[in-house]
Amino acid sequence: MDLTGTWSIHLGEDPPWGKLGNKDKSSWETIILPGSISKYSLEKTGRCIGTAWLRKTIFIPMDWANQDLGLSLGRISHADETFFNGEKIGSEGNFPPHDMSMWNISRHYFISNHMIRPGFENVITVRVWFHTYGDVSGDLSLLDVPSWEKDRTKGLFVRIILNYIIIAMGIPLLLLFFLFYIQRPQSTEYLYYGIQLLCGFFIIFDLCSLWRFPGGIDVRFKIVAFSWIAINVAHPLFLHRLYDLKRKKIEWFLVAYLVISFPLFLIAKPADFREYGFLVVFVSGSIGFYNLSCHFSALFLKKPYSILFSIFGLTVVAGAIHDGLIYLSKLSYFKLSFLGYTFDNMLFPIGAAALYIGTAIVLVYRFIELLKTNEDLNENLENKVTERTRSMILITEELERQNIKLEEMAIRDSLTGLYNHAAFFDRLDEIFMTSRKNKAPMAVAMIDVDDFKGFNDTYGHQVGDQVLMKISGILKTCIREYDIAAKYQGHRMEDNRDYDLAGRYGGDEFMMVLPCCYKDLAITVTERVCLKISQISLDSHPGVRVSGSFGVAVLNPDISCPNSEKLVTLADLALYKSKSMGKNRVCCKIYEDR
Numbered sequence: 001m002d003l004t005g006t007w008s009i010h011l012g013e014d015p016p017w018g019k020l021g022n023k024d025k026s027s028w029e030t031i032i033l034p035g036s037i038s039k040y041s042l043e044k045t046g047r048c049i050g051t052a053w054l055r056k057t058i059f060i061p062m063d064w065a066n067q068d069l070g071l072s073l074g075r076i077s078h079a080d081e082t083f084f085n086g087e088k089i090g091s092e093g094n095f096p097p098h099d100m101s102m103w104n105i106s107r108h109y110f111i112s113n114h115m116i117r118p119g120f121e122n123v124i125t126v127r128v129w130f131h132t133y134g135d136v137s138g139d140l141s142l143l144d145v146p147s148w149e150k151d152r153t154k155g156l157f158v159r160i161i162l163n164y165i166i167i168a169m170g171i172p173l174l175l176l177f178f179l180f181y182i183q184r185p186q187s188t189e190y191l192y193y194g195i196q197l198l199c200g201f202f203i204i205f206d207l208c209s210l211w212r213f214p215g216g217i218d219v220r221f222k223i224v225a226f227s228w229i230a231i232n233v234a235h236p237l238f239l240h241r242l243y244d245l246k247r248k249k250i251e252w253f254l255v256a257y258l259v260i261s262f263p264l265f266l267i268a269k270p271a272d273f274r275e276y277g278f279l280v281v282f283v284s285g286s287i288g289f290y291n292l293s294c295h296f297s298a299l300f301l302k303k304p305y306s307i308l309f310s311i312f313g314l315t316v317v318a319g320a321i322h323d324g325l326i327y328l329s330k331l332s333y334f335k336l337s338f339l340g341y342t343f344d345n346m347l348f349p350i351g352a353a354a355l356y357i358g359t360a361i362v363l364v365y366r367f368i369e370l371l372k373t374n375e376d377l378n379e380n381l382e383n384k385v386t387e388r389t390r391s392m393i394l395i396t397e398e399l400e401r402q403n404i405k406l407e408e409m410a411i412r413d414s415l416t417g418l419y420n421h422a423a424f425f426d427r428l429d430e431i432f433m434t435s436r437k438n439k440a441p442m443a444v445a446m447i448d449v450d451d452f453k454g455f456n457d458t459y460g461h462q463v464g465d466q467v468l469m470k471i472s473g474i475l476k477t478c479i480r481e482y483d484i485a486a487k488y489q490g491h492r493m494e495d496n497r498d499y500d501l502a503g504r505y506g507g508d509e510f511m512m513v514l515p516c517c518y519k520d521l522a523i524t525v526t527e528r529v530c531l532k533i534s535q536i537s538l539d540s541h542p543g544v545r546v547s548g549s550f551g552v553a554v555l556n557p558d559i560s561c562p563n564s565e566k567l568v569t570l571a572d573l574a575l576y577k578s579k580s581m582g583k584n585r586v587c588c589k590i591y592e593d594r
Contacts, residue, residue, distance in 0.1 A: 034136050159207065285321060440515065443521075
């Protein structure tokens with residue numbers, strides 16, 4: 001039996017009759033239900049807070065005799081006591097002074113067959129307490145018990161159990177994101193996401209709460225309103241960071257909105273709740289449309305995670321805007337509809353669930369990316385290449401080659417290709433320390449091209465450069481060069497064979513380092529180089545002869561030496577002696593500890 005349509009209404013705490021079931025209709029007026037009781041009260045008394053009595057007389061046919069019935073009264077804001085033929089059949093919520101709202105809970109009351117008067121008129125009476133928005137919404141009907149049980153179970157699941165399931169889904173995410181933020185405080189998207197979840201819990205709890213809020217409905221209204229404000233501030237801040245959108249001015253406006261709203265709601269009086277509610281709905285609705293633009297901007301700019309998250313994010317924002325229209329409908333006492341759809345059932349919990357799912361997917365995606373990165377790093381270290389990471393490894397190897405090339409360019413002399421002055425002495429120090437550690441001998445040779453200034457003055461600097469390049473080529477072929485590539489592949493020098501080292505000291509001077517060389521071997525190597533330099537021939541000047549003087553300093557393993565500079569100084573003295581002895585020769589000195 002459909003109970004929608006005209007009901008009788010009387011404003012006031014006490015019923016205007018002796019018995020709830022009598023038929024006295026004086027002082028009763030009419031109201032259409034589903035509809036707004038607050039609107040009726042505002043028109044009659046100028047107030048939207050109070051108590052009202054609703055009454056409907058129905059005729060129950062004889063063929064319904066001896067059977068139980070179920071009464072469905074939709075959702076009543078905020079508390080009710082319901083009577084059938086003068087007998088109380090149920091209630092939801094509490095009346096003042098211990099008021100408790102259950103505005104989103106469906107009313108389902110059982111009517112025993114002994115209460116029913118088949119073939120006669122029966123009276124349904126509902127005492128309702130309303131505050132700011134007070135209405136009756138949803139389906140109003142009298143049903144057989146099986147149909148009523150089905151409707152009651154559906155309402156219990158959709159409006160209570162499902163909401164608590166959604167809260168339970170969000171709690172682990174809340175803890176997880178706050179832990180993320182503690183570990184990475186610079187990643188503030190985790191903080192703003194946690195604030196959203198926390199505020200969302202209060203909003204969803206308002207829809208399914210079976211307990212009284214401390215402070216009653218006034219405190220409850222303030223908490224829920226401020227939660228809507230906070231979630232509408234936190235969500236765009238979260239989106240800005242998730243999508244890397246730089247919009248500081250908008251963020252300042254959002255924070256200002258939050259800061260200004262807090263004291264206003266603290267001092268707000270119940271009579272002002274409706275006006276404040278309009279303000280919250282208007283500003284938050286505008287922010288909701290801005291949030292939609294954030295998702296579309298991210299999709300257009302192809303921001304990371306935009307395709308993955310925006311579907312769920314758009315669902316959240318659309319649900320919030322939808323519920324904002326429901327609050328607007330309740331506060332304005334005007335039933336909103338669009339193409340036959342009435343804004344009646346709250347969708348925020350569904351949006352919250354979508355946010356949880358979308359966030360979980362992003363987290364899983366990030367975790368998979370992290371695992372892939374770790375796998376790639378491990379496979380690079382172990383030289384194990386798989387098909388999925390092959391392209392990334394190739395890019396990494398190319399970058400490594402380029403880095404080595406850049407490093408070589410930084411340490412090489414541009415003309416000769418030998419180590420430059422700074423790089424040579426860095427490598428010299430390494431070889432010196434290794435030789436000392438391994439108790440091995442070493443030699444340092446200094447080479448000076450004989451009469452090179454006069455050569456440049458006579459034949460020109462271009463010919464001089466050719467001579468320097470030929471000498472560097474001899475040095476490269478006559479020694480075992482210290483291989484920087486081996487160093488940058490993670491090997492220590494002592495793990496490989498010993499390397500000789502050659503570099504350009506400056507101008508026409510060169511240097512060599514010969515690890516593991518005693519005096520005889522050092523002289524053999526340097527004399528071989530000296531001979532090859534004297535055999536240099538230039539196609540452009542066939543008669544030109546080139547020579548070089550060598551100064552060699554040898555350090556034996558049993559001799560203490562504080563640093564490599566001592567050997568360089570000794571090699572320089574030996575070179576000076578070689579020059580004074582007629583040039584184009586090798587002069588060797590043994591380092592002695594003094």
